[in-house]
Amino acid sequence: MSAAGKPLLLLIDTDPGVDDALAILMASAHAEVVGLTIAAGNVGLVHTVGNALKLVEVLAVPIPVHAGCASPLVLPAAGAAFVHGADGFGDIGYPPAKAAASGEHAANAIVRLARERPGELTLVALAPLTNLALALRLDPELPDRIARLVVMGGAVSGRGNFERVPTEFNIGFDPEAAHVVFEAWPQFDLVDWEACVRHALAFERFDAMLAAGDARARFYASIAGTARRFNQANGRPGMIVADALAMAVALQPQIVTRAEQRHVAVELGGALTRGATVVDWDRRHGRPTNANIVLDVDQARFEALVAGALGAVAAR
Ligand code: BDR
Numbered sequence: 306m307s308a309a310g311k312p313l314l315l316l317i318d319t320d321p322g323v324d325d326a327l328a329i330l331m332a333s334a335h336a337e338v339v340g341l342t343i344a345a346g347n348v349g350l351v352h353t354v355g356n357a358l359k360l361v362e363v364l365a366v367p368i369p370v371h372a373g374c375a376s377p378l379v380l381p382a383a384g385a386a387f388v389h390g391a392d393g394f395g396d397i398g399y400p401p402a403k404a405a406a407s408g409e410h411a412a413n414a415i416v417r418l419a420r421e422r423p424g425e426l427t428l429v430a431l432a433p434l435t436n437l438a439l440a441l442r443l444d445p446e447l448p449d450r451i452a453r454l455v456v457m458g459g460a461v462s463g464r465g466n467f468e469r470v471p472t473e474f475n476i477g478f479d480p481e482a483a484h485v486v487f488e489a490w491p492q493f494d495l496v497d498w499e500a501c502v503r504h505a506l507a508f509e510r511f512d513a514m515l516a517a518g519d520a521r522a523r524f525y526a527s528i529a530g531t532a533r534r535f536n537q538a539n540g541r542p543g544m545i546v547a548d549a550l551a552m553a554v555a556l557q558p559q560i561v562t563r564a565e566q567r568h569v570a571v572e573l574g575g576a577l578t579r580g581a582t583v584v585d586w587d588r589r590h591g592r593p594t595n596a597n598i599v600l601d602v603d604q605a606r607f608e609a610l611v612a613g614a615l616g617a618v619a620a621r
């Protein structure tokens with residue numbers, strides 16, 4: 306629900322992806338989703354579109370799926386199949402969805418939906434920002450028509466999870482797109498990788514939620530195996546579900562317990578640092594704040610949103 310008591314309307318730009326899938330399940334359980342716009346990222350566009358369509362079929366909800374950009378704006382980039390599986394959904398060989406994507410490009414869909422519902426949509430960006438950058442070039446007034454933008458991206462203390470060390474995947478995959486968005490959008494919520502690590506789901510709690518859930522949990526458990534094994538094998542503190550954390554912040558801004566407002570820019574050069582998110586922590590550049598950097602959330606409330614999306618009761 307929005308503050309005005311109306312259902313929250315979400316437009317989700319995404320590259321499913323196992324954590325994208327959990328975020329979309331959460332969105333469908335707790336809000337109204339007006340569309341999924343799809344980018345390449347975790348895996349190629351054919352798979353991310355197919356995965357989005359499959360998820361919509363599993364949910365049995367009429368959410369339009371709009372295919373978008375198949376590559377970053379400027380330079381090619383490698384995906385994250387080593388985390389999510391070659392098809393992005395754990396390579397379980399699911400039967401493809403019967404429905405097809407709309408014929409409308411994701412960037413056009415973002416522009417149109419924002420014009421149709423000015424001031425009503427929360428845009429949740431869970432992928433490289435290619436589609437959104439393109440939409441901004443098509444309609445520079447887009448930010449005026451979107452109620453709120455929540456971005457999963459960045460590594461504000463420089464640890465990251467990408468081939469270039471201080472860089473997070475969504476930003477590192479398409480730094481130019483992130484630059485376009487960060488420069489043009491006056492104010493957005495940024496849920497960075499390091500917050501997502503702090504708010505990983507302990508493996509036993511994650512498993513318990515999957516075991517206690519309904520058909521959504523069973524489907525999710527089937528696609529999440531590869532990513533779960535990757536998280537465990539790489540010494541992570543639990544299942545890192547980055548996009549799900551961003552979705553929780555979109556759904557319930559009140560769950561944020563610690564945040565800082567600063568200017569964040571994207572490094573476009575840098576042999577070692579291209580795609581890094583540079584935070585002006587000490588306000589030395591004098592540029593206006595563009596990001597509300599989410600640092601911590603209420604973990605119990607986050608897990609309750611996840612559990613609700615899987616048809617499980619919160620395990621705490
Ligand atoms: C982000 O990159 C992708 O692999 C995930 O889906 C998430 O959007 C985390 O860095």
Ligand code: CA
Nearest residue numbers: 322325431432
């Ligand atoms: Ca994603």
